[in-house]
Amino acid sequence: MTRFSALSLLRAGLTGQKGWSRHWRxxxxxxxxxxxxxxxxxxxxxxxxxxxxxxxxxxxxxxxxxxxxxxxxxxxxxxxxxNxxxxxxxxxxxxxxxxxxxxxxxxxxNVMFSQRGALFLGHSDADMTHLAERGDSLRCAGIDAELLTRDQVARLVPLLDMSPNARFPVYGGLIQKRGGTAxxxxxxxxxxxxxxxxxxxxxxxxxxxxxxxxxxxxxxxxxxxxxxxxxxxxxxxxxxxxxxxxxxxxxxxxxSHLLQAFVSEPVKPMLDTVVMSQSIHAYISQSDKGEMVVGGDPDHYPTYSQRGSPHRIEEVAAQAISLIPALSRLRMLRGWAGTTDMSFxxxxxxxxxxxxxxxxxxxxxxxxxxxxxxxxxxxxxxxxxxxxxxxxxxxxxxxxxxxxxxxxxxxxxxxxxx
Amino acid sequence: MMLIACPHCGPRAHVEFDYGRTLDAILPLDAAPEQAAAVLYARDNPRGVSQELWQHTHGCRAWLVLTRHTVSHEISAVVPWVAATAAPRESGA
The missing domain is CATH 3.50.50.60 (FAD/NAD(P)-binding domain)
Structure with missing residues (x-):
């Protein structure tokens, strides 16, 4: 196996990306x-x-x-x-x-592991109680967790709908800063x-x-x-x-059930945290290519089709736009489904x-x-x-x-x- | 998206329905613990035609037995749960 290094990448870049070999037999x-x-x-x-x-x-x-x-x-x-x-x-x-x-x-x-932080949103007093309890439990187990106030969440993710009459009002959050994407x-x-x-x-x-x-x-x-x-x-x-x-x-x-996911057209950096809400089961992040990656609930019935139902697309889009209204102007590029091994x-x-x-x-x-x-x-x-x-x-x-x-x-x- | 022909309400979008469990996963009331564990937790999980219990939750609330393909999602039969179970009961009596 040819080991990769900064030098080998530079050399390949300067010589027209020639000389790459198969990664495995x-x-x-x-x-x-x-x-x-x-x-x-x-x-x-x-x-x-x-x-x-x-x-x-x-x-x-x-x-x-x-x-x-x-x-x-x-x-x-x-x-x-x-977390x-x-x-x-x-x-x-x-x-x-x-x-x-x-x-x-x-x-x-390079598996491009990016510890950009994984943020759970809280949308009610009950959510915040739950997140605080979870955070305490994590810290007792030696795992990083930080409870955030509403203002801290607003500073971290300025694009969130923080208005008082938001569909899912933000009361605060719980972040694992070592979480992220790969x-x-x-x-x-x-x-x-x-x-x-x-x-x-x-x-x-x-x-x-x-x-x-x-x-x-x-x-x-x-x-x-x-x-x-x-x-x-x-x-x-x-x-x-x-x-x-x-x-x-x-x-x-x-x-075997299925879960759908979606990506938008690529845009300039707009979200540098993984934003999740377990109360409504939405999760949003931005890939390194700039695509907004969104997901939601599984489809809840047995299937091997790897093909989801449109009502879930509508729900996921509605949740994502409710949390981050700026997403409403993006076109979704792709949607797909994976067969999930749902245990009991x-x-x-x-x-x-x-x-x-x-x-x-x-x-x-x-x-x-x-x-x-x-x-x-x-x-x-x-x-x-x-x-x-x-x-x-x-x-x-x-x-x-x-x-x-x-x-x-x-x-x-x-x-x-x- | 599936269209499920409810015997009581006619063809309805599947979002009105909830999947319950497969037909072989119904626990007899007098099951021994080992049998109960097997019925509750062991599944064939077929890739193909399966018989499943669904409820018309946002309609007439009836429990229905669907004969459904788990790849094509084609639904070849929808029978009320009561009708589907009537025959074995009679023959067993």
Whole structure:
């Protein structure tokens, strides 16, 4: 792997951008690996990287049905934060956030992680009480959180509608200054390049169509490019977890729904913070290209269509314009939808499965991107050692039957209640 | 956007309806704990035709059984919940 540096970028810039080489190989699948990771999204590629880097497991293949980063890794709104309320989620996402903070150096690849601050708005006295309680809980856990007054919010985001008769009046906010955004494609490419350099085979256009089993144990996978053997197989295909696990006869506490997102035409810098409102479930940020990125609620019914309903577009636009009226003059360039792995408590699953040799990382609902590096490290730990890391242990598959759910929204055991 | 033909109200936009759960996820009142966990939390999550309970929340409030494709969103049947469950009950009696 050719290491990138400021000098190498400068040299390429002065010589007409020639001489760039492939970032990763395009190998044929071998007959046997130590570990197969199904799914070449951010999580799967990160898992393969940390398997090779941290655990010395270098006989690893990542099998991807399409192209890497072409699923939910390329469809999210790129927000990274760890300001959750449940202690298990705080530990999980803070573990990930600290990994984000050194990720570009670690991978020698600029993932454009920008800690521009993640701001929750409060729209009522009750909201502010809730945000203060959350902030206290975060600070007790050693995670940064700062309660902002209405005036502080107004100074931070001057474009917000602060008028007394705003549709969603702003009473204040809670900011995590270490939160922000990252370049989602670069995350997939950076992990792929670094994993490939450590000997991981990244195999695209390779769809898993079944499992090879011997005596009840998974011994490999059947694919459209032949059978590939492995000691351990990790499912990492959020959005399609139920389908892949179903090939091994498993039924998961997951339904596939969809979440839409939108970007506007690019404009000059107008918003240097990630603005979110959990009361109305809107989130707005500006990409480095200048596009305004907005998202809202999921569509709340099972679907694999990757195609959302117009009523949600209308709702998201209305919320965004209500919060930042200046957005009303922008034209939306693109809208899309990703298939979300909706678990029954809103939290992910990182665990072994009842099938020997088969592991699961899924159920990330619509919040998986921010967890990408942490999820990869924890899943690599599980695949390498067979034991859950203590941070991942609460996210077990049997927590639903045990009544030990991790329900951030407190909304009950239905996927559409998130 | 889906158009759902409510047997009581006629064709209505799907925003009037709320998805409830799949038809195989209805808990028998006398279920043992293991059965309850399986029914409540384990899903086939099919990519294809699925049978689902929806409620016409912002209409007649009836519970309906939809036969719906999870990729094309084509709805091939809408039956009132009562009618859909009447047959097994009679045959079981």
């Amino acid at each position: 395009d190998p044929e699948p071998r007959a046997q690996y130590d570990v197969i990771v199904i799914g070449g999204g951010g999580h799967g590629l990160a898992t393969a990287y940390y398997l090779a880097k941290v655990h010395g497991v270098r006989s690893v293949a990542v099998l991807e049905r399409g192209w890497i980063g072409g699923g939910n890794t390329g469809r999210n709104t790129t927000i990274v934060r760890s 959750y309320r449940q202690p298990q989620l705080q530990r999980l996402l803070e573990y990930s956030l600290t990994t984000w903070e050194t990720l570009s150096d670690e991978l020698n690849y 370049r989602h494609d670069a995350v997939a490419w950076g992990f792929a390049r670094a994993a490939d350099a450590l000997g991981v085979d990244i195999i695209q256009n390779c769809e898993v169509t079944g499992f090879a089993m011997t005596g009840g144990k998974v011994t490999g996978v059947k694919t459209n490019r032949g059978e590939v053997g492995a000691d351990r197989v990790g499912i990492c295909v959020a959005g399609s977890s139920g389908l892949v696990a179903g090939l091994a006869g498993l039924k998961l506490p997951i339904e 408590d809103g939290s992910p699953i990182i665990d072994t499965t009842p099938v020997d040799g088969l592991y699961l990382n899924g159920g990330w609902c619509y919040g998986g991107f921010k967890a990408t590096p942490g999820s990869g490290r924890l899943y690599a730990h599980l695949l390498a050692t067979g034991e859950s890391h203590e941070i991942a242990a609460p996210f077990s598959l049997d927590r639903f039957a045990r009544g030990a759910t991790i329900d951030e929204a407190g909304a009950g055991p239905l996927p559409q209640a998130r």
